[in-house]
Amino acid sequence: MKVIELAEPYAKSEIYPEQIVLALGFFDGVHRGHQAVIKAAKQQAQKMGVKLAVMTFDRHPSAIFQQRDPQKIQYLTTIAEKLALFETFGADIAYVVKFDEKLAYLKPQEFIDKYVVGLNAIGITAGSDYTYGPHTVANMKNLPKYAKNRFEIQTVELLKEDEKVGSTGIREALANGKVELADHYLGYVYQTTGKVVHGFERGRQIGFPTLNIETSPAKQLPAVGVYAVEVGLDGKRYHGMASIGYNETFGDDLAKTLEVNLFDFSAMVYGKKVTVYWKNYLRPMVKFNSIAELIAQLEADKQHSEALLNVQNEN
Structure with a gap:
């Protein structure tokens, strides 16, 4: 083209x-x-x-x-x-x-x-x-x-279902964490591309290492929350779970971040470009009373994500 x-x-x-x-x-x-x-x-x-x-x-x-x-x-x-x-x-x-x-x-x-x-x-x-x-x-x-x-x-003529299929409705769906609805209106899986950068490595310390992804401020992210995702990296797709939030468990007034935990993945990929494919909303962000509570929830999130992503890949 x-x-x-x-x-x-x-x-x-x-x-x-x-x-x-x-x-x-x-x-x-x-x-x-x-x-x-x-x-x-x-x-x-x-x-x-x-x-x-x-x-x-x-x-x-x-x-x-x-x-x-x-x-x-x-x-x-x-x-x-x-x-x-x-x-x-x-x-x-x-x-x-x-x-x-x-x-x-x-x-x-x-x-x-x-x-x-x-x-x-x-x-x-x-x-x-x-x-x-x-x-x-x-x-x-x-x-x-x-x-x-x-x-x-x-x-x-405009494409209509319950309402007009349009960019405004898709933005609203993403702003409310409804990535499945956004994907339906788009006709493909919404995606975010960014560069892997250094973070505080808190996830690594509790057994859930994450890729900290720097994205363009001009690109809309879904709402704060936890999601089941796929990640494109070096020509391959990996299953994972992503969090958009402020890491409230570790302190107040922290910057909003996009972090992705990839399942069965341990390579160091700082500086590489990755694409996050937003598949399913899991839950809102929560401030946990202890690190142990956080770890237990992350284990549950991982199981939930794997179940959702495996079913989608079978269909």
Whole structure:
């Protein structure tokens, strides 16, 4: 997949020179609703005999329109994860457009002229809630007025179950520790990638050594709690249990950490990149009265995790 980064104003020489079908959206999480858009766009591209391009932005539009601090916005997928998912679902080209004031305040007609027609799109596919400016005018119902018969328009209705399958609902599920629900809406297992760093080695001292994982502040973690997980490391998958919390048993006012105890694993892997796959919520974090109580609970957590993960691997 070819990745092209654009910023307003872009040069014509930067874009893919041939005709394309363009899938439009922000695509945070690339969840099942987004996948339906990309799949429909792929079918449209094959029908028209051209490549499929997917366009996204480098940051959430709220950073401009709601004046949110870009450093405090959290995402379901990093740019790298999003691009990998685009490729998995059939994109030939990915446009990553810088979302700044120059782009944000383009008029709807300007946006369509430059970022649809200007990218050589002869067909576009988007969800029914897609907007390209003020939602009252720059919506899918009004798109034919701006398109002026220059490209084919395909609208994909929102995916609904009990409620809309969307990024907001997935963020809420993760914020409440409901990783199984988040995984269901995503259509794949939510994951967090980070680097193994040195910690206080308290787990090692009580027989449960952990990998302390440093993650990007821009990537949303599930809620504080204990989870059954799988961990990708050096091309292999390992079973384990993860805790997100403040290590209350060892003191007050400690920093929040992500720690993973891998089962039947003892290698030193400091500095390596690992990916945590969030499979099941086990329990909330608890401040134990003694180390012995903590160890007993960790033994129970390990048995619970192994049972859950083994059953999932059998299915």
